[in-house]
Amino acid sequence: MTIVQTSGRPATRARRIVLLTVVLTGMLAVGWALTRAIDAKAWERLGWGVRPDPYPGTMALDAAQRELLERAMADPRKLVEPAPDAAEDRGSSKLQGRSGRKAKGTLKLLATSDGLVLRLEDFEVDNGPDLRLELSPVPADAPTTELRDGAQVVGRLPASAGALNVRIPVDSAEAATPRGSTTETPAARVGSSDDEADFESLLIVDGRLRLVFAVAPLPEPL
Secondary structure, three states, X not given: OOOOOOOOHHHHHHHXXXXXXXXXXXXXXXXXXXXXXXXXXXXXXXXXXXXXXXXXXXXXXXXXXXXXXHHHHXXXXXXXXXXXXXXXXXXXXXXEEOOOOOEEEEEEEEEEOOEEEXXXXXXXXXXXXXXXXXXXXXXXXXXXXXXXXXXEEEEEOOOOEEEEEEEEOOOOOOOOXXXXXXXXXXXXXXXXXXXXXXXXXXXXXXXXXOEEEEEEEOOOOO
16 A cells, blocks of 8 residues: 655645734734724824825714714604605706715605695615705715805705605795805795706705715706
């Protein structure tokens, strides 16, 4: 009987590769944990430059604001409203997340006998402590920092998911009010025959955190 002696080198090489993989994975995990633990100012003092923001748009928030955001995100609210009767569909667009927030859904522009209705269908957006809807004259594909330039408040967003209707009066005394306004005085007339279109996008904004959570282009300018 002939005895063939096999070499242990392949097995040893495989063990070394596995050990090296485990060590590198552990080093990456430790490095990630350290970078999350170091705040932005300490990061700069260490000479590492500007710390990358894992949640773009939230770096300026203080600890209390971040706590508000985390608490709101843990408590999403859903509301489903039926579509208005006898409404003419004048187009639709998609909701897109901004500032590191997640958002999805469809924005429809409907024409009814009472005026125009912006309907959010099957929408979902990360919740916030003070979500609001704003109409903006800035196109939806503009940089996030520019979207609120000239924007006007439509009203509070009562839910962070579901379906809801937002009535936009046409050539009416009721109109959106300027961002930050505390008065009931109309600021603009949407769709007035005397003016050119004023708005190109719908924003979901957190008024307290001053962040744009989502944006959708209006199916047609208003």
